[in-house]
Amino acid sequence: MNQINETVNTKIEWKRHLKNPRYWILLLIVIILALILIKLPDEGVLSLMQKEPESHNLKIHSPLNERIIIPIVKEFQETTGIQVEYLSAGTMDLLESLDHKEDKYLMDVMWGGSKEYLNIYKDLFEPYTSIYDHEIHQGYNDKENFFLGYNILPIVLIYNTKLVSPEEAPKSWEDILDPKWKGKVAFVDPSTSGSAFIALSFILNLNQTGSGYNWNNAEKLLNNLNGKILAKSSEVYEGVANGDFAIGITMEEAAISYLHRGEDVGIVYFEEGTPVITDSIALMKDAKNKKEAKAFIDFVLSKKVQTYMVDQFYLRSIREDVEVPLGLMPMDELNIFDAGNLDTYERKSSVLRSWRDMVVMRVQDGE
Numbered sequence: 001m002n003q004i005n006e007t008v009n010t011k012i013e014w015k016r017h018l019k020n021p022r023y024w025i026l027l028l029i030v031i032i033l034a035l036i037l038i039k040l041p042d043e044g045v046l047s048l049m050q051k052e053p054e055s056h057n058l059k060i061h062s063p064l065n066e067r068i069i070i071p072i073v074k075e076f077q078e079t080t081g082i083q084v085e086y087l088s089a090g091t092m093d094l095l096e097s098l099d100h101k102e103d104k105y106l107m108d109v110m111w112g113g114s115k116e117y118l119n120i121y122k123d124l125f126e127p128y129t130s131i132y133d134h135e136i137h138q139g140y141n142d143k144e145n146f147f148l149g150y151n152i153l154p155i156v157l158i159y160n161t162k163l164v165s166p167e168e169a170p171k172s173w174e175d176i177l178d179p180k181w182k183g184k185v186a187f188v189d190p191s192t193s194g195s196a197f198i199a200l201s202f203i204l205n206l207n208q209t210g211s212g213y214n215w216n217n218a219e220k221l222l223n224n225l226n227g228k229i230l231a232k233s234s235e236v237y238e239g240v241a242n243g244d245f246a247i248g249i250t251m252e253e254a255a256i257s258y259l260h261r262g263e264d265v266g267i268v269y270f271e272e273g274t275p276v277i278t279d280s281i282a283l284m285k286d287a288k289n290k291k292e293a294k295a296f297i298d299f300v301l302s303k304k305v306q307t308y309m310v311d312q313f314y315l316r317s318i319r320e321d322v323e324v325p326l327g328l329m330p331m332d333e334l335n336i337f338d339a340g341n342l343d344t345y346e347r348k349s350s351v352l353r354s355w356r357d358m359v360v361m362r363v364q365d366g367e
Helices: 002-018 021-039 042-050 066-080 091-099 115-120 194-205 215-225 234-242 252-260 290-300 303-313 348-364
Strands: 058-062 084-088 109-114 148-160 247-251 265-268 274-284 336-338
Touching (some): 066 084, 066 290, 066 303, 091 109, 091 115, 109 115, 109 290, 148 252, 194 247, 194 274, 194 348, 234 247, 234 252, 234 265, 252 265, 274 290, 290 303
Parallel strands (some): 058 109, 274 336
Antiparallel strands (some): 109 274, 148 265
C-alpha cells in the first residue's frame, strides 16, 4: 500500500515538473551542452579544462653568463617587485628562430648579444630611448635606438707568462700568423663564438687586396692551430692559464679576471687595432610587458648596476661616468677598431662555409 502511494505521489510530482517552464529551460541547457561536448574533439575538451592563465612575468633572453644574470635579475625583482623569467642561450639561435616564427612573442627584452648581430634582425625590435641616454658613450647605440649598448668587450691576446715573456708575446694580429706559434695558439670555433668570428673577420681583412678576403691569412692561422679548434670560449683562457697553450684570442674581461686571480697570464692589445664587441640590450617589438621591459632596460643601464658589473666582473661600462675596471687601459687610449666596419656579418654563412671547407680539407689531407 505504501509503495502504491509513493508511486502515485511520484507521478503527481513528475506531472507538476512537466508543467513548470523552468524545467524545460534547464533540460534545453543540458541538451545543448551535451551536443557541444559531443562535437568537440578530444583535444578541444582538454584545452578547455587544462588551459592555464597567461603569465605576466617579464620575459628576458640573454646570452650572458648566468653568474651575471642571476644577481642582477634578483636585485631588479627586489627593487621593483616585477617578476622575471629568463632564458640563457645563444644569441643567434634565438634570433634565427624568431625570424622564422609567425608569432614572434617569446620574450620582452633581448639582454646581451653583439650589436652587429642584432642589427641583422633589426625589424624584431622597437626603438626605446633610455632615461640614461645622455650618460652613455656615444657611438655604441643604434642611431634610431632599436638597440642600446650595455657593455663594451674588447678582444685581446692572452699569453702564459711562464711560457712567453712580455717581449716575446705577439704585438699584432700578423704576429699570431708566424709559424713559430704552430700548435701553441688557443682559438675557439668561429661558428660558435662571436669573439672568434670577429677575430677571423679581422684576419681575413688584414692586408686585404681587392674586393675579396685574404684567405691566405686564414690558412696561416689554421696551420698554427695544428688541428686544435676549441669548442668553447672558456677553453681559450683556461688553456692558456693552465699552460696547454702559449697564447690565445679571447675577451678582455675573461683575461683580466684571470689576471686579478693571480694566474700566470698577460694581456696584449693589438697594434693594428682592438676589435670591440658592444653587448646590447633591446626592447622586442612584440613585447607584451613593455612598461616592465623599459624599466629593466633603464635598471641595467643605471650607474648602480653598471658600477656593480665593473667591480664584480671586470666589464667595461657603457656609461661615461663609470671608471674602467682596475688594470684596464682607458677607452681613449685604445686603438679601437669598430667591428661594425666588417662586412663579414652580412656574409657570415658564406664566410663560415669557406672556413669549414678549409678545415675539412686539412683533415682529409691528414694535417
